[in-house]
Amino acid sequence: MTTVADLVDLFESEAARDRPAEETPDVGVIMGSDSDLDVMAGAHDALTDLGFTEVTDYDDAPSGYSFESWVVSAHRTPDLMYAYAETAVDRGLDVVIAGAGGKSADLPNMTASLAYPLPVVGVPVQEKSVDSVIGMPTGAPLTAVDAGKSYNAGLSAAQFLATDDPELADRLRDLHADRRDGVAEVSSDLHTRGTERFRADRD
Numbered sequence: 001m002t003t004v005a006d007l008v009d010l011f012e013s014e015a016a017r018d019r020p021a022e023e024t025p026d027v028g029v030i031m032g033s034d035s036d037l038d039v040m041a042g043a044h045d046a047l048t049d050l051g052f053t054e055v056t057d058y059d060d061a062p063s064g065y066s067f068e069s070w071v072v073s074a075h076r077t078p079d080l081m082y083a084y085a086e087t088a089v090d091r092g093l094d095v096v097i098a099g100a101g102g103k104s105a106d107l108p109n110m111t112a113s114l115a116y117p118l119p120v121v122g123v124p125v126q127e128k129s130v131d132s133v134i135g136m137p138t139g140a141p142l143t144a145v146d147a148g149k150s151y152n153a154g155l156s157a158a159q160f161l162a163t164d165d166p167e168l169a170d171r172l173r174d175l176h177a178d179r180r181d182g183v184a185e186v187s188s189d190l191h192t193r194g195t196e197r198f199r200a201d202r203d
């Protein structure tokens with residue numbers, strides 16, 4: 001059985017290994033509970049749409065951009081949250097996406113404070129989490145997306161990386177163009193089929 005202490009040790013030993021940048025994940029995706037995963041899966045989808053690969057074994061690094069996923073609970077495993085955030089830079093992460101639900105969704109802003117100045121993109125997993133995620137006092141900011149908009153969090157994380165990489169910026173532009181083309185396609189489809197047929201075919 002894996003314990004919290006095992007994970008703390010893993011993050012600390014990875015930080016001490018000083019692996020070259022191409023062998024470490026670029027983006028960390030963390031969430032307060034696996035019950036957040038259905039909402040947080042948007043970050044995975046955006047990153048994979050952009051060609052990122054998920055790292056599931058630190059000793060088997062994929063080529064190109066990559067990300068990792070973990071459950072880190074601010075209220076049940078504060079020691080794990082500290083270890084994750086405090087080792088994030090040394091483990092090679094460039095951006096962290098942090099999502100949590102509940103009225104007191106502390107994981108994103110605590111991670112932003114502990115990992116500062118690493119950029120953190122906060123995802124309020126529920127509508128009632130918005131205030132606690134965006135309400136960071138002056139000094140250790142985080143970027144936040146709207147409730148449930150984890151796909152945007154994935155895009156934001158890639159935007160941070162793309163400031164330094166024209167090829168990734170092109171991938172972001174292409175994805176944007178695809179979504180634009182999608183509107184033209186559905187618009188034409190609705191118009192030519194008519195509302196009744198369009199709705200029946202869609203359902």
Ligand code: RP5
Nearest residue numbers: 032033035036100101102125
């Ligand atoms: C938060 O409490 C988590 O982010 C989750 O949204 C919520 C409920 O957690 P579980 O009871 O599913 O573990 O910390």
